[in-house]
Amino acid sequence: MRSNPADYELIAPxxxxxxxxxxxxEPDEWLPIAGGTDVMVQYAAGKLPARKLxxxxxxxxxQGIDVQPQEIRIGAGCNYTQLRENEVIAxxxxxxxxxxxxxxxxxxxxxxxxxxxxxxASPAADSLPALLAYEAELILVSIRGERRVPYLGFHTxxxxxxxxxxxxxxTICIRRAFSEYFQYARKVxxxxxxxxSKVCIAALGRLRGGVIDDLxxxxxxxxxxxxxLTEVERIVREKAVEPELAQxxxxxTAAAIQPIDDIRSTARYRSAVAGNLxxxxxxxxxDSGKTA
Amino acid sequence: MTTSSDxxxxxxxxxxxxxxxxxxxxxxxERLLDVLRHELGLTGAKEGCGEGECGSCSVLxxxxxxxxxxxxxxxxxxxxxTTIEGLAHGFQLSALQAAFLECGGAQxxxxxPGMILASRYLLNKKPDPTLDDIREGLxxxxxxxxxYTQIFDAVAEAARRRDPA
Numbered sequence: 001m002r003s004n005p006a007d008y009e010l011i012a013p014x015x016x017x018x019x020x021x022x023x024x025x026e027p028d029e030w031l032p033i034a035g036g037t038d039v040m041v042q043y044a045a046g047k048l049p050a051r052k053l054x055x056x057x058x059x060x061x062x063q064g065i066d067v068q069p070q071e072i073r074i075g076a077g078c079n080y081t082q083l084r085e086n087e088v089i090a091x092x093x094x095x096x097x098x099x100x101x102x103x104x105x106x107x108x109x110x111x112x113x114x115x116x117x118x119x120x121a122s123p124a125a126d127s128l129p130a131l132l133a134y135e136a137e138l139i140l141v142s143i144r145g146e147r148r149v150p151y152l153g154f155h156t157x158x159x160x161x162x163x164x165x166x167x168x169x170x171t172i173c174i175r176r177a178f179s180e181y182f183q184y185a186r187k188v189x190x191x192x193x194x195x196x197s198k199v200c201i202a203a204l205g206r207l208r209g210g211v212i213d214d215l216x217x218x219x220x221x222x223x224x225x226x227x228x229l230t231e232v233e234r235i236v237r238e239k240a241v242e243p244e245l246a247q248x249x250x251x252x253t254a255a256a257i258q259p260i261d262d263i264r265s266t267a268r269y270r271s272a273v274a275g276n277l278x279x280x281x282x283x284x285x286x287d288s289g290k291t292a
Numbered sequence: 293m294t295t296s297s298d299x300x301x302x303x304x305x306x307x308x309x310x311x312x313x314x315x316x317x318x319x320x321x322e323r324l325l326d327v328l329r330h331e332l333g334l335t336g337a338k339e340g341c342g343e344g345e346c347g348s349c350s351v352l353x354x355x356x357x358x359x360x361x362x363x364x365x366x367x368x369x370x371x372x373x374t375t376i377e378g379l380a381h382g383f384q385l386s387a388l389q390a391a392f393l394e395c396g397g398a399q400x401x402x403x404x405p406g407m408i409l410a411s412r413y414l415l416n417k418k419p420d421p422t423l424d425d426i427r428e429g430l431x432x433x434x435x436x437x438x439x440y441t442q443i444f445d446a447v448a449e450a451a452r453r454r455d456p457a
Contacts, residue, residue, distance in 0.1 A: 053364075104432065
């Protein structure tokens, strides 16, 4: 059943300060809406629980990609087109650039925002494994001020995030520490475009003396949250990539994930593909010659 | 931005549509697609899926390709919109429209307005697109009639003609 627009309020205060004041004064009353690529889908289906929405689209305080010497600071309101067109992201953060290219079609890339993707918290979102692999940090803003938190751990359960009811994501920060790493992203889905992942991976690593010196791996669509493969990383770190290690990594991956059967795929297929993607990354890392 | 909202009720929203100033009195959560079709009588933008998958509601908003089914009209307040109705000059088709006709890029016509606006957006950004550029530029627009080859041909042909419209 389609929603009736007369049942909904939507305001656009135009300033971050006004939005966070509203969120603080009427807690849990207002749903922020940026580009609407998730919210409006729920709305069209008559499944949007919120009745009061506050627009954060084009808020100047959430815009811009600020390249600092040590880190890049991406405004939470940046859309995928802006991520794709940024030269530093293209050069140093190809996992994020790929994810932006793979998310939706061009029209959705013009509206979908990185902050919105994080808060929407789909375990199938393409950009979130990239943020895990880069160990991104989030700057959260409220009327009380700002706080900076690691993105790892931000998702506490299916569609649950560590965001207080009066907070917004303001900025996504990524250290500029990975440009010498081998970086690998792959999305497995029914089609190349306009398809949600069955499984996706974002991973990076480097070698030293024939062994894995450092690495980070994250998967999407295999658990209630985007999943960093911390235990698999521990098992393969300081080791040479050989067939036995690949088998260990495959087993550890299967143990780490909690895939489900759903409309897009099956748990069994996802488990097999997740293992294949991890092994493919490790083998390509081995062959990449990227050393510390 | 020119909106006067009385919280729960309708608000007045000013838009520029195909170069013409328009004023509508609507609920702020009405979808831009519905406002174009029902308030302004511009039925070129179509509703296919209603969830941002098919691209048949595509319009240009401040020069950016968007799905009008996913835009609450308040977010379009003050915007400059181009719909399919804005491409031809009277009975003179734009080069993209002509190329779609000549190359057989239109059949039932439901996807065509969105295809042409996505193509317009692509050619604005990349006047000399490769086939891959065209495929990617139209990847958010689904056609269930012709298949895509003739559509891609039409975009390439329009690019060759340097469509100014």
